[in-house]
Amino acid sequence: MPALVVENLHVHYGAIHAVRGVSFTVESGEIVSIVGSNGAGKSTIMWTLARVVPLTGGTILLEGAPLPDLPHLVVERGVALVPERRRLFSALSVRENLVMGAYNRKDPAGAARDMERCFTLFPILKQRLAQLAGTLSGGEQQMLAISRALMSSPRVLLLDEPSLGLAPMIVETLMETILKIRDEGMTVLLVEQNAAQALDISDRGYIMETGRIVKSGTGRELSDDPDIRRVYLGG
Amino acid sequence: MFLQTLVTGLSIGGIYALMAVGYSLVFSVLGFSNFAHGAVIMLGAYLGLALAVKLHLGIGLVLVGSIVGSGILAVMNERLAYSVLRRRKAPSLYLMISAMGCSVFLENLVYATIGSRFYAFPEFFSRQVVQFAGSSLSLLDLAAFIVAFLAILALHVFVTRTKTGIAIRAGVCDMTMCSLMGVNVDRLIMVVFLLAGAFAGVAGVFLGVKYLVYPTMGWVTNKAYIAAVIGGLGSLPGALVGGLILGVVETFVSTYVSSVMRDVFSFTLLIALLVWMPNGLFGSDTEEKV
Numbered sequence: 001m002p003a004l005v006v007e008n009l010h011v012h013y014g015a016i017h018a019v020r021g022v023s024f025t026v027e028s029g030e031i032v033s034i035v036g037s038n039g040a041g042k043s044t045i046m047w048t049l050a051r052v053v054p055l056t057g058g059t060i061l062l063e064g065a066p067l068p069d070l071p072h073l074v075v076e077r078g079v080a081l082v083p084e085r086r087r088l089f090s091a092l093s094v095r096e097n098l099v100m101g102a103y104n105r106k107d108p109a110g111a112a113r114d115m116e117r118c119f120t121l122f123p124i125l126k127q128r129l130a131q132l133a134g135t136l137s138g139g140e141q142q143m144l145a146i147s148r149a150l151m152s153s154p155r156v157l158l159l160d161e162p163s164l165g166l167a168p169m170i171v172e173t174l175m176e177t178i179l180k181i182r183d184e185g186m187t188v189l190l191v192e193q194n195a196a197q198a199l200d201i202s203d204r205g206y207i208m209e210t211g212r213i214v215k216s217g218t219g220r221e222l223s224d225d226p227d228i229r230r231v232y233l234g235g
Numbered sequence: 236m237f238l239q240t241l242v243t244g245l246s247i248g249g250i251y252a253l254m255a256v257g258y259s260l261v262f263s264v265l266g267f268s269n270f271a272h273g274a275v276i277m278l279g280a281y282l283g284l285a286l287a288v289k290l291h292l293g294i295g296l297v298l299v300g301s302i303v304g305s306g307i308l309a310v311m312n313e314r315l316a317y318s319v320l321r322r323r324k325a326p327s328l329y330l331m332i333s334a335m336g337c338s339v340f341l342e343n344l345v346y347a348t349i350g351s352r353f354y355a356f357p358e359f360f361s362r363q364v365v366q367f368a369g370s371s372l373s374l375l376d377l378a379a380f381i382v383a384f385l386a387i388l389a390l391h392v393f394v395t396r397t398k399t400g401i402a403i404r405a406g407v408c409d410m411t412m413c414s415l416m417g418v419n420v421d422r423l424i425m426v427v428f429l430l431a432g433a434f435a436g437v438a439g440v441f442l443g444v445k446y447l448v449y450p451t452m453g454w455v456t457n458k459a460y461i462a463a464v465i466g467g468l469g470s471l472p473g474a475l476v477g478g479l480i481l482g483v484v485e486t487f488v489s490t491y492v493s494s495v496m497r498d499v500f501s502f503t504l505l506i507a508l509l510v511w512m513p514n515g516l517f518g519s520d521t522e523e524k525v
Contacts, residue, residue, distance in 0.1 A: 052411055052414070052415070070414075071414040071415050072416075072418055072419050074415075075416065076417055080415075081415055083415075087409055087412045088412075089404070089405040091404065091407070091408050092404055092408065096404070097405075099401055100401060100405045100413070100416045100418075101416060103402060104416075104417030148416075152417060
């Protein structure tokens with residue numbers, strides 16, 4: 001059964017029709033990326049999936065059942081969003097950010113295990129536990145944002161522009177980590193402007209332009225497509 | 236004389252701090268100045284008064300009753316007047332105007348039902364004094380300061396050590412992300428108002444015992460508002476320190492300069508502070524990295 005099925009999704013911001021009939025599927029255990037330029041509506045889709053932005057049409061199925069319509073219920077159903085620009089609780093310590101990630105969990109032992117798993121993925125966080133999240137470097141903040149999302153023990157991870165503002169080398173490590181997380185059984189929906197690196201690790205991808213999906217295929221097909229190479233991959 | 240003045244100042248400051256905490260909590264979570272807070276304090280004082288006069292309860296039970304009653308009142312205030320605006324994502328200015336409306340409504344409700352009479356609490360311990368280092372200190376003043384300090388300490392422990400408390404601080408940073416952590420925002424805001432109301436209950440009883448109970452007694456919260464701004468609106472240690480500074484400065488000015496000059500001094504202090512430290516003493520302006 002697919003982890004996520006989005007059918008004919010429409011989102012309006014007042015008079016602006018930001019997402020115009022988008023449909024896509026994410027199979028369980030896949031990394032699927034949505035690639036497109038600034039303002040294409042990618043982040044809007046992510047916020048809609050998190051139920052922060054209301055949809056104006058269409059359906060979203062999570063593991064075959066309708067997605068609950070309040071953000072805190074979406075988390076309970078196993079979907080976690082790492083938003084664009086990370087949105088950490090900057091005045092809270094690294095540890096408190098992780099504790100917040102596990103807010104709804106009723107298994108403290110499992111939460112403790114997941115915290116250890118985050119330290120395995122990102123060892124630097126363990127040294128930063130008492131530090132305020134706002135004082136971390138950009139790369140460390142992204143690691144914390146992903147860890148915070150993992151702390152809810154999600155089955156579907158929504159990553160919105162994780163590479164934004166990071167040095168190329170850190171982006172590379174980050175992409176490897178996303179692969180590692182997937183290999184541990186996670187389903188990942190990735191939204192990126194950094195098309196080359198996103199398609200590189202994706203099983204499948206969708207290209208978005210002004211609120212519509214204009215092309216889809218496997219990660220390889222899309223990165224080999226001459227049109228896409230010209231527009232998104234710089235030749 | 237000096238010590239006595241200092242203790243009086245600290246007790247007034249403690250009461251300011253209790254009231255400032257209520258302002259700070261709501262401001263930091265919802266981003267508006269809840270001017271109905273003064274009215275909740277006033278109703279808390281009336282409730283305490285009723286418990287003391289009609290049921291002849293002692294100060295402890297009067298405090299408990301007022302804490303519970305004011306807490307429920309504050310939650311009802313939010314449910315009836317703010318939650319609808321909040322869900323429609325109304326600008327915080329509208330919430331503030333609604334709060335002012337609530338304040339006027341509640342004051343006039345008291346005028347219309349209880350009347351404009353000034354009431355005094357029965358003497359709990361206002362005449363008792365303790366001799367210390369050659370000064371006679373009022374037991375009421377000591378109690379007000381100690382209770383205020385302990386209450387704020389307890390709140391500090393709550394927001395740093397418990398999951399709900401950490402969630403409140405997370406909500407202060409980013410309420411949307413807080414809901415994405417699985418926090419039920421409506422319930423969290425209810426807890427915030429419950430806490431603000433509980434502090435209003437304590438402040439109301441001490442204000443009533445120290446001075447008198449009357450419909451516009453909540454206006455003294457203007458001072459608490461100044462205290463909250465001095466400390467840094469939204470900061471807990473700020474509310475405590477701001478309240479204590481204001482209380483002590485005011486008392487020293489009244490005692491050693493002139494009581495007429497008291498408010499001139501507090502407002503000058505506020506303006507000067509806003510010029511030099513717009514975020515207050517403990518206000519933060521951490522920016523997120525892009």
